[in-house]
Amino acid sequence: MDILSLAFQNIWRLKEWSISYPDQWRQKDGVNCGVFVCTAAELDIKGTDMTNEPLNQVQLGHLRMYHAACLIADSVPKGKKVRESCMAEAIHACNYYDSTRKGQSRPLYPHVQKEDWVKCETCNGWLHKDCACYEPSQSGIFTCGCDLPEPYAFTSTLTSLRDKGVEGLISKERIKELKEMLDSGERKSNRMFLWQNPGGNRALKTILNGKPTCFNEKHMNDLIDLIKPTLSLDYSLFSNIDFVIDVMVPEATIDILVRFEGFSRFYAE
Known part of the structure; x- marks a missing residue:
């Protein structure tokens, strides 16, 4: 059970498992272990x-073919239609498409020819890698957060916040790095898109700005007070104030939850 606990620590709650020893077919060779x-x-x-x-x-030959077919069917998308929709669209958090218009998704980055995807191994739903905040270098099983308990306690984040304040959650260097990634397009963000295109969809902006966070008003103000001097922008321009509040604060919050709680970006949203 120790091996199973390590292998599936982020997927199943093994404490709820029971151990049984059912009768099994007898294996008389050393090559069909997986089949059995x-x-x-x-x-x-x-x-x-x-x-x-x-x-x-x-x-054994028939069983081997059967299990191979099951594995292939489960791992290969069943046609393009499986990945036509990103799960983040359902909560208007997709970084590639604006789904506020009924029955029609509008691309935010029509020039992007290739969209990289990742599948949740728990619910089999699909997300853009940018919507999941999934790095290609990451190894192991990806889950979107559907297996996490509800309501979530944010224990790691709130403990660090209590002990070290906002500065313990995100450094000035990380804030600068986030801005650089947003400016360069390395990190896709629908909030950044709306800030860069102020004439964009007002409905989407209203939805995104209306999302609550796990922080109270004081902590939000502390985060703003940390971000503003770090970026050294000209705050006599309302657009820069909007950038801090509408883009950097939620992006920093998402980054904190991804790093402290192990969330996907989708679950943080």
């Missing part, structure tokens, strides 16, 4: 009893 394990697991989940009998090579 996959078959035993599937039949146990389905509640089908097995008998303690050996399987012949013909049966």
Whole structure:
């Protein structure tokens, strides 16, 4: 169970598991271990009893083909239609499409020819990698956050906030780095798009600006007071004030939740 706990620590709550030792088909070779394990697991989940009998090579061959087909079917998108929609569109948090218009999604970056995707291994939903804040260098299983408890306690974030204040959550260097990524387009953000295109969709801007955060008013003001002098912008221009409040504050908050709580960007939104 220690190995399972380490392997699936971010997916299943193993404390709720019980251990059983059902009858299994007997293995008489050293090459079909995976076939036996996959078959035993599937039949146990389905509640089908097995008998303690050996399987012949013909049966094992059929089972191997069956499990291979199941793995391929589960890992390969079932046609382009599977990935036509990003889960973040449902909460108007997609960084590539504005979905506020009923029945029609408007691309925010029509010049982008390639959109990279990542699939949640728990719910099988799809997200743009930018909407998931998923880096190609990341290894392991990706989950969008659908397996996290509700309501979420934000323990790591709030503990650091209590002990060290806002400065303990995000450094000035990280704030500058975020701005550079937003300016260069390395980090896609629908908030950045709306700030750069003030004549854009007002409905989307209203939705994004109306989202609450896990911080109270004092902490939000502390975050603003940290960001403003760090960026050294000309705050006599209302557009720069809007940039701090409408873009940098939510982007910094999302970055904090991704790093402290291990959220995907989608779940942080």
